Amino acid sequence: MPSLSLEQRMPTVNTILLVDDNAVQAAIRQAILRRSGYFVITALNPVRALEQLRNGDFPCEVQLVVTDHIMPGMSGTEFVQEIRRFDPRIPILVISGMEEAVEQYEGLRIEFRLKPLAPESLLACVRGLIFESNSLETAETATPAPPAAR
Numbered sequence: 483m484p485s486l487s488l489e490q491r492m493p494t495v496n497t498i499l500l501v502d503d504n505a506v507q508a509a510i511r512q513a514i515l516r517r518s519g520y521f522v523i524t525a526l527n528p529v530r531a532l533e534q535l536r537n538g539d540f541p542c543e544v545q546l547v548v549t550d551h552i553m554p555g556m557s558g559t560e561f562v563q564e565i566r567r568f569d570p571r572i573p574i575l576v577i578s579g580m581e582e583a584v585e586q587y588e589g590l591r592i593e594f595r596l597k598p599l600a601p602e603s604l605l606a607c608v609r610g611l612i613f614e615s616n617s618l619e620t621a622e623t624a625t626p627a628p629p630a631a632r
Contacts, residue, residue: 501549577594
């Protein structure tokens with residue numbers, strides 16, 4: 483029986499970048515996501531997280547960004563605008579306690595949810611965004627069928 487490489491043995495895990503300056507809320511969301519099988523990178527500082535994301539400093543590719551709206555140093559809106567400058571495709575989930583904040587994200591292609599966000603709602607949203615992103619990626623990289631033989 484041929485042996486499998488480490489890469490072949492390890493399951494594919496979706497990586498989420500979680501950005502929230504509130505350490506308690508970040509820890510709770512991180513635990514919820516990790517228990518559901520996601521690899522979660524947590525950042526309390528949006529400026530630093532943006533720099534790391536832009537430079538590819540994380541140990542693996544990030545498939546989804548989950549961010550708070552109100553953070554010191556950089557608002558969620560500014561954070562998303564900066565991400566969109568270098569990565570227009572990555573799915574982004576913004577969580578806020580301010581319903582009117584959704585207007586600030588118009589045209590930025592994000593998913594917006596209000597706090598408090600129940601664990602099952604968080605997970606459903608995350609699954610949907612990752613599934614949609616993976617489906618788009620698969621459709622874009624699919625090799626066209628060869629022309630039929632005549």
